[in-house]
Every structure is written in structure tokens, then in C-alpha cells.
Amino acid sequence: MGIEFLNSNIQIFGPNKTEKASNSKQIVSFTQNPDTFEISTPAIYNFGSEQVIKKLIDSSPRLKRMLKFYGIDEKINIEELQKLIDGHLIETQNTVGDIYKNLPPAAKSKINLKAVKDAALYHDFGKVLIPVEILNKPASLSPSEHEIMDLHTEIGYELLKNSGLNDKALFLIKNHHNKNLIPSDLDIQILNLADRYCALTENRPYKVDYTPKQAMTILYNDVENGNIDPFIYYALQKAINKK
Numbered sequence: 001m002g003i004e005f006l007n008s009n010i011q012i013f014g015p016n017k018t019e020k021a022s023n024s025k026q027i028v029s030f031t032q033n034p035d036t037f038e039i040s041t042p043a044i045y046n047f048g049s050e051q052v053i054k055k056l057i058d059s060s061p062r063l064k065r066m067l068k069f070y071g072i073d074e075k076i077n078i079e080e081l082q083k084l085i086d087g088h089l090i091e092t093q094n095t096v097g098d099i100y101k102n103l104p105p106a107a108k109s110k111i112n113l114k115a116v117k118d119a120a121l122y123h124d125f126g127k128v129l130i131p132v133e134i135l136n137k138p139a140s141l142s143p144s145e146h147e148i149m150d151l152h153t154e155i156g157y158e159l160l161k162n163s164g165l166n167d168k169a170l171f172l173i174k175n176h177h178n179k180n181l182i183p184s185d186l187d188i189q190i191l192n193l194a195d196r197y198c199a200l201t202e203n204r205p206y207k208v209d210y211t212p213k214q215a216m217t218i219l220y221n222d223v224e225n226g227n228i229d230p231f232i233y234y235a236l237q238k239a240i241n242k243k
């Protein structure tokens, strides 16, 4: 059960972006069906409101201190969040589903599918507070810009930690780029592989889109260096071959 935000005028974002809550009491909660890969009610759309995100910021003194320390304005980039939701986050969640479906049964039993799917949908939520000039910089980031960009995992965790997402999903959001933890956790591996495959095949301001074959060639390095389990990599390869 998620926390509830009561608001009389919550903007709901999603494929039909202009849809607006008409009821006077909008309840934000997590209602995804854990047994399917379909997004029955994309709860993240309910967080696509400046008012709701402002409340999430205000609910975390640690986040406020962090933003102040790094000199990040509490500027909410709703447009960027919308683009993420419609593209990368949904794509990553679908890719997690594709990987899972193509795993051998013995591997499937080790995966916390609900947590990985939820985390996939929210993993970059913290980018809503990353300055847009860093987020969309059409060139490599400087070391200090990298430091700010890397905070999106911690910011996402702080924003969502009281949202009702389960602890494992929150752990995955916080650690989806954590190189020290990736080799030892199959759930992070699935999220990390799906995230990077989608990022590589998407067109970004600082890079062209790679073909699936090019992306898989790049990602194979992580199998060779022991970061990604071969079963997970080949499950993604199988899914791509079926398309």
C-alpha cells in the first residue's frame, strides 16, 4: 500500500498528457499487477506533478541538505521527467520483462521480479532534480557535472523512500549503477543490463543510437569481466532475436 497524497488538482501525465484528475481527492498509490508485464496503472504518472514532487522533496530533510550541499536548485524538471516516463523508463521496464521471460526456470526462481519491475519504472526518477543543462548536455560531462549527475540514484531514493515501494525496489533504485554491488546481485544485474541496453539504443543529446547488435557487443564486456551473469545476457539476446 502506498502513501497517499491528497490534492484537488493533480495533473496526471502519461500517453494522454492533458488528462486531468477531475475528482477532488486524487489518491496516489502503487497498483501495478505483479503477474503481468503490462503496466496496468502506471503509478509513476501520478508523481508527474510539481505539487506532488515538491511534497516528496519536503518530506526528506536529508534530500534538502544534499541539494543545498551540492548547490542544486529545487527546480523540478517536469518536462524532462515526462520524456523519461514516455521513453526510457517504460522501455527499461519492458526490457526487464523480456529478460525475465527468457531466463531458464532455475534462474527465474532467484529473481525478485516485482521489485525489479517497480525499480525499472522509477530508477531514474531522481533526474527530475538534475539541472537540465547537465542532463541534456550535448557533450561529455566534466568531473563535477558527473558528480551531480551521479546523484540521481540517491535523489530518486530519497524522493521515493516513503512512497510505498518495497525495500528491495528502493535498494535497486539507489544502487542501479553501483559497480561494487552489481556482480553479487542478480536483480541489480537485470535492471542494470536493461537500463544500459535501452540507453545505448536510444538517441541521446551526447550520442547517436546504437543498433541492438552494436549495443550487445558493447554489453558483452560485462559478461567477460564478471559483472553480468551469462544467463541474463543471453536472455536479453534471445528476446532481441525474437523481435
Ligand SMILES: [Fe+2]
Residues within 6 Å of the ligand: 123, 124, 152, 176, 177
Ligand atoms: Fe540511472
